[in-house]
Amino acid sequence: MKTMRILTAAAVVGALLSAPVMAGNVDPAADLKAVRDYFAKKFPETPFNDYINGVYSIDPASRAQWEAIEEFPPYEPNIDKGDELFHTAFANGKSLADCFPGYENGVRQNYPFFDKATKQVITLELAINQCREANGEKPLGYKKGAIADISAYLAFKSRGKKFDVKVEGADALAWYKRGRDHFLAKRGQLNLACADCHVYNAGNYVRADLLSPALGHVTHFPVYRSKWGELGTLHRRYGGCNKQVRAKPFKAQSEEYRALEFFHTYLSNGLEVNGPGARK
């Protein structure tokens, strides 16, 4: 029994994600297939499209309660606030709306993307601040407040649109690999990788918390968390999960977290945007 456990864990690590790295090459398409197959086997009751609901996609027990919360969503005022901020004129008369053509039909699903010109991964929150700065305004803080409201508004406008992150060319692949490495590396005093909790132990409990699958993680951000009592961005959550294992968090929108978001969102390709979301 004991040996079985260890064997299973090792076999999964090898098959799922580690093997290609050892070989020195990374194949995003193979990762995507491995992750989808892995979760399809692990949670046969969960339809692929339902992973957008995070932990509730695998927990019928808490789902009803959550669905009741989503009927009168705690993030509704944030969407209104974001709407207002998005259309408020800067000092030069322009507004965020000028930087995001097509926003009415949804732009959230186009982020993050690899920008060939600057060789950077551009996330939605980074693009919001780049727009502000290009128009002579100060950047907003990245973890909560106005930026989360604007992000929530844009996510809401994009509901139903599907993610389709592209990893093309050696530079984009290097960003992908950096995010992948972060996701797989054991870190912190507790020596745990994102994958330990959200791949290998998804569906298990840490104390009283059920661990959600990594597939579908990003689709519903930003998230209104009861624990925060407010809305927060994906990078705020990254910081929280790094701290949980007693590791020093990186800065929101640091290269490290943008790379992580690039990889993490790629894993959710084919799933719909359903942000903002409500969580415990």
Added chain:
Amino acid sequence: MKTFKHAIATAVSVAALLGSLGLAPMSVSAADEASSVEKGKEVAFDRKKGNCLGCHAIAGGDLPGNIGPPLIAMKARYPDRQKLYDQIYDATKRNPNSAMPPFGRHKALSDQEISDITDFIWTL
């Protein structure tokens, strides 16, 4: 010649064995043991310390996680106390991919705390 080598090897391993026994707290009095079990339980249950309940069901603890197996019948399954200590000190020795934190190697717990926890876990 062969036998001689063998004799040396045996002598060395006996010495090593004695050495490692020497390192482990030996023949503590019953009272000391009781208090180390109590202390060990406290450190094991403390969220900021062992937080073993995060991953293991343990008798006397509420709302355990289930990332690791329930900790039961430990004395029967770990007749060698040192093996149990080693698992808590650094679980990655036995399983490099272990989800169990290497409490000793990463200095999340002191050697004394691990020793107390080992005494506690051994009573389960």
